Amino acid sequence: MAAITTTNLTKRYSKFIAVNQVNLNVETGAIYGFIGLNGAGKTTTMRLLLNMLKPTDGKAILFGQDVRRAPAAFWNQVGYLIETPHAYPHLTVAENLDLYGQLRLIPKTIRQHRITDLMDRLELTPYRNVPVTNLSLGNNQKIGLIKALIHRPRVLLLDEPTNGLDPQGLAVVRQLLTHLAQDEGVTVLISSHILGEMEKMFTAIGILDHGTLLRQQTRADYLTAATQHVALTFADATTTAQARQLLTTKQIAVTTTATTQLQLSDTRDTAAKLQLLLSHHLLPLDWHQEVESMAQYFLNIIHQEVANPC
Numbered sequence: 231m232a233a234i235t236t237t238n239l240t241k242r243y244s245k246f247i248a249v250n251q252v253n254l255n256v257e258t259g260a261i262y263g264f265i266g267l268n269g270a271g272k273t274t275t276m277r278l279l280l281n282m283l284k285p286t287d288g289k290a291i292l293f294g295q296d297v298r299r300a301p302a303a304f305w306n307q308v309g310y311l312i313e314t315p316h317a318y319p320h321l322t323v324a325e326n327l328d329l330y331g332q333l334r335l336i337p338k339t340i341r342q343h344r345i346t347d348l349m350d351r352l353e354l355t356p357y358r359n360v361p362v363t364n365l366s367l368g369n370n371q372k373i374g375l376i377k378a379l380i381h382r383p384r385v386l387l388l389d390e391p392t393n394g395l396d397p398q399g400l401a402v403v404r405q406l407l408t409h410l411a412q413d414e415g416v417t418v419l420i421s422s423h424i425l426g427e428m429e430k431m432f433t434a435i436g437i438l439d440h441g442t443l444l445r446q447q448t449r450a451d452y453l454t455a456a457t458q459h460v461a462l463t464f465a466d467a468t469t470t471a472q473a474r475q476l477l478t479t480k481q482i483a484v485t486t487t488a489t490t491q492l493q494l495s496d497t498r499d500t501a502a503k504l505q506l507l508l509s510h511h512l513l514p515l516d517w518h519q520e521v522e523s524m525a526q527y528f529l530n531i532i533h534q535e536v537a538n539p540c
């Protein structure tokens with residue numbers, strides 16, 4: 231069953247169309263990467279899904295329920311983080327989180343257990359007695375995530391939750407979201423501009439551009455559609471340049487992607503190409519076939535659309 235669907239969802243601000251006939255389909259338990267350039271309409275779509283905005287046209291549906299008609303109790307199944315979360319600056323992390331739990335009417339022992347568990351998972355425990363005003367942006371985001379999760383929702387809408395997180399923070403958030411989706415069947419709709427991070431966890435993607443959903447794909451479809459290439463890494467820049475020259479003289483298409491890296495767009499006959507390099511004592515330290523980055527894939531789709539608007 232789809233956890234999130236929209237049918238021709240549209241939001242206009244007088245003549246400007248922020249969201250244009252969007253048909254989302256997000257399966258239960260998916261981590262759905264919702265990506266698009268600044269102003270593409272991601273936040274507006276999430277606000278429409280949360281019934282914070284009224285659509286100009288179309289419907290937003292969560293678990294079969296039209297959100298416009300959802301009773302108050304329905305929203306207990308939904309968690310969200312839209313923009314930087316509000317917290318009471320002079321209360322400590324633990325006090326703020328306890329307050330969120332009380333507002334959700336969660337009994338004391340249960341909420342304390344959940345807060346302890348989520349703080350541990352997000353490595354926030356060392357800050358439990360620190361006033362929120364003294365926290366970094368990344369730790370504030372973690373508080374927002376716990377606020378979104380404290381009532382154990384079935385669906386999570388996260389608008390750029392990874393803003394301000396360091397690499398360790400990104401990893402713990404990714405582990406938590408993956409655990410929720412895989413082990414507990416929670417559906418996650420997540421927007422982010424950190425596509426390298428998204429690439430590591432998404433099970434489906436939707437690419438939004440100027441309010442229009444250009445692509446909606448499973449991970450398997452994405453891997454089939456994305457371009458494959460062979461990446462070669464050399465010990466130094468000189469060897470890399472010599473290898474490039476040799477491959478070019480043999481009319482093998484090659485691109486320099488970094489001072490010590492080359493990329494072959496044709497993935498056939500790799501063994502013969504490596505043999506050629508070895509016969510000239512140009513030994514790559516590493517070679518492997520890889521899929522183009524999600525960032526490159528995304529930009530190609532956006533640029534194709536600019537070149538060939540429908």
Ligand SMILES: Nc1ncnc2c1ncn2[C@@H]1O[C@H](COP(=O)(O)OP(=O)(O)OP(=O)(O)O)[C@@H](O)[C@H]1O
Binds near residue numbers: 267268273
């Ligand atoms: N109240 C409003 N009145 C007029 N235009 C608005 C309003 N709210 C949003 N917009 C416009 O709608 C478009 C979509 O904005 P939205 O915030 O949904 O984009 P986004 O994809 O979330 O962008 P970002 O990645 O920068 O957060 C933008 O051009 C924005 O300026």
